[in-house]
Amino acid sequence: MKIKTSIILLSFLFVTTLCFAQNGNKKGLPDNFGHYAYMGNASTYEELSKKGMSDEDICKNLGNEAYLRAKYDEASYWYAKLLELNSSTIEPDYMYRYAQSLKSIKNYKDSEVWMKKFKKAKKNDVRAQNYNKDESYFDKLMTASNEYTIENLSSVNSKESDFAPSFYNEFLVFSTGRDLETTDRSATPYLNLYKTTRPEKGQYSTATAFPEELKSVANESSTTFSKDGNIMYFTRNNYKKGSFNRDKNGISRLKIYRSTFKDGVWGNIEDLPFNSDLYSVAHPALNEDGTILYFSSDMPGNLGASDIFKVAINSDGSFGTPENLGSKINTESKETFPFISESGVLYFASDGHPGLGGLDIFSVNLKSQGAVKNLGNPINSPNDDFSMIFDEETNSGFFASNRSGGVGGDDIYALKTIDCMVTITGTAVDKDTEQPLPFVTVNGKNISGGNIGETTTDEQGNYSIEIPCQESQYSITANLNGYEEGSLFMFTTPDEKNIKDARVVLEESSKVAVIGADLVKVLKLAPIYFDLNSSYLREDAFENLDKVVDYMLKRPKVKVEIGSHTDSREEDNYNLWLSDRRAKRTVAYIISAGIDENRISGKGYGETALINKCSNRVICSDRDHQLNRRSEFILIE
Structure with missing residues (x-):
């Protein structure tokens, strides 16, 4: 277990008037609230329980000990337990330490919640007053300085x-x-x-x-x-x-x-x-x-x-x-x-x-x-x-x-x-249409996730951003409402002062591959229908099949299973055979268009998955039966 040696080792410690546990702690043992930390092995719940401490005092001790050892994940666990007991009676300082611990494990949302509770409970505290001055300070601090x-x-x-x-x-x-x-x-x-x-x-x-x-x-x-x-x-x-x-x-x-x-x-x-x-x-x-x-x-x-x-x-x-x-x-x-x-x-x-x-x-x-x-x-x-x-x-x-x-x-x-900057120019484009996207927020991110530059694309989707030349590894990220974040990993040397044509691709949120989704719905395709008793692709199918091919070409990791279906007319086994032929002909077309055979498969379901009431011996119109003669393109792992 790594320990925050600079604060633990270095000190046997700074003790304040807050350092004594209350209630169940009859021995007056320090609860470390005012300590930097101390040398020694970490306490356990069982050890403290045997000393007669209440649950409240145990949570305080273990939370403070973890906090002072910079074990913020453990500290947040015990502080959460403590505040669950009765947050209205717990000293506000524990709310502050809980908020700090949450922030250190990057749970920023909950940290803000508890910081606001602390501010309300202890409004005259210097920490509360400083926080109250600018609640957007965190975003500003996370934006990396170019200095x-x-x-x-x-x-x-x-x-x-x-x-x-x-x-x-x-x-x-x-x-x-x-x-x-x-x-x-x-x-x-x-x-x-x-x-x-x-x-x-x-x-x-x-x-x-x-x-x-x-x-x-x-x-x-x-x-x-x-x-x-x-x-x-x-x-x-x-x-x-x-x-x-x-x-x-x-x-x-x-x-x-x-x-x-x-x-x-x-x-x-x-x-x-x-x-x-x-x-x-x-x-x-x-x-x-x-x-x-x-x-x-x-x-x-x-x-x-x-x-x-x-x-x-x-x-x-x-x-x-x-x-x-x-x-x-x-x-x-x-x-x-x-x-x-x-x-x-x-x-x-x-x-x-x-x-x-x-x-x-x-x-x-x-x-x-x-x-x-x-x-x-x-x-x-x-x-x-x-x-x-x-x-x-x-x-x-x-x-x-x-x-x-x-x-x-x-x-x-x-x-x-920092004594030099790298200028990066490029374009943000739509993944499917390859059209430039205007007004996209473009950020430079260092390997820790902090901002090291920010800009916005112009009406033609172009951007220019400056990155400190000492940053050898970083990423360019792009964000726009309605799209998933696009990113581009960069590796540059201090000798590279200008980098051009850095293209960032964004994908519409509605088109993001989700296992189990049907590309007919994702891509808003017209249904791929077949004629009665036929397994041959109709002319009106090719335009939509090409859209499936294009989607898969631009997403090399996507795999698709084609499910072909029939209506309920004809005998059940015949319909299974017919749907299987329809699936195989559809798969063959997609492979012929350039998709690896390991990424596309097909299966015939016959009349086992009708989408309406038109089962055996039910009288339906030709139009209703046609709705069942279709192919689906299901995203699989």
Whole structure:
């Protein structure tokens, strides 16, 4: 089972006043609502039931534990069970987490429903107010920005979690669980610091431990360095005298430590004065001149599960009083992993501001006091995206994500600004008539399904769309009312700047192949009738048979069974023989027109499937009998 190591491993955790289960939990065990997560094995329903918990508390515990491990499918299951018990009495925060979990598993419709319920139940909540500003935000965020391209650092990432990158001279320092160090208390690997060469300085080097002298039996993570590279701040569990220092609930809080580089080694490791055994302080980030340290914490005065704070660093190395950055940035949920750029732009991760699911990455210019901005697709995804750093000199950066398609649980991704576009021109056409279709919405979609371009065909069905040239694999999709979506897979190289004649084919919804459908009805054909006692195709049949052939030629996967029928006149066995001959003659014509014999078959049904009352010994008109002498073209698997 993959676990969200960056949040689980890294923390033994941020606890808030909401962290105690109620009702049936007589032992006061933490329900993890205010936790980032914790190291250890996952709980089970049976274990919690034996502890005397009520169904409500069990659902809360299992839902929160899954949520904090980024197991959003499991979280949504338990939150659904919880809210089914009595949603009117459950704390609104569970509605919010349920909505977030649903969004992360791409159940957007139900997520919106529960977000609206949360907004109604807790209208003064910052998260509700932010959502209320623009309920169409999700569609906007899913439309991929043309500003950036991302790339998985597959040569650096491991099968374990890799995250929290930071700049250090020519290196990229990051946190990893690849050493697979565990204890009897937890099978989850402990985190260590590693480094690799930054790409702008050359090729990525083999990742190696950094530095050996800081390695301990605790988790080391989330580094930041002074501009001269001689001072480092990093996150570690509350660690004293070679072992974890835990509270009464067995939780080892997070603390920020400072170390100095002297005589070729990192030493003089000191515990910062605003750390505490009662709350966590983590994820340090220095401003450009090293005078301010940003960090995340659940210390008193916070608004949610964890907030972003800042503290002044005095010239003598001492610290001022930590300050909460306020409700513009912090919400009732998690704000964490801050990074401050040279120009004063704060990047941070949050699951409280409107996003795509899980943790999203946001930015805000602290100098201009601008609005908080979700960086959107492709940086953010329905999963957890966090710990972004950005170099404004090279317009590039790095972040971590546990999105699908990665190497391990969390992977580090390189981020670059887009410097070129590919222009694609083409036409959208009807699959059957091959006529151009005007006013079709044409989108570029990356391999994750996000929009990377959008346009509309003109009155002649022509379109032109720009796609970032860094996108080597993508698709062009076309949508028009009354038609099924058409798509065209594209594979291009950065050298291709103009691609022409990209033809997208759309099929009318009424003509989409459905197993069991009769093409006579789908294509609105005139019935294929036969003369009395004759198996020969009539002249009026060929035009309609050609339409069946054309339909099958344009749909190579379609298979058809021809069912031929007679009226009730003549003897039953004779009618079976006659209908079989009619089916075989029809099949022969379609094969002669170019359809593979493996795609077409025929069967005679005689008078066994009459469509009216004209059975044996029933007097009917010639016209009524004629209605039974027909052929059907049934779509089969």
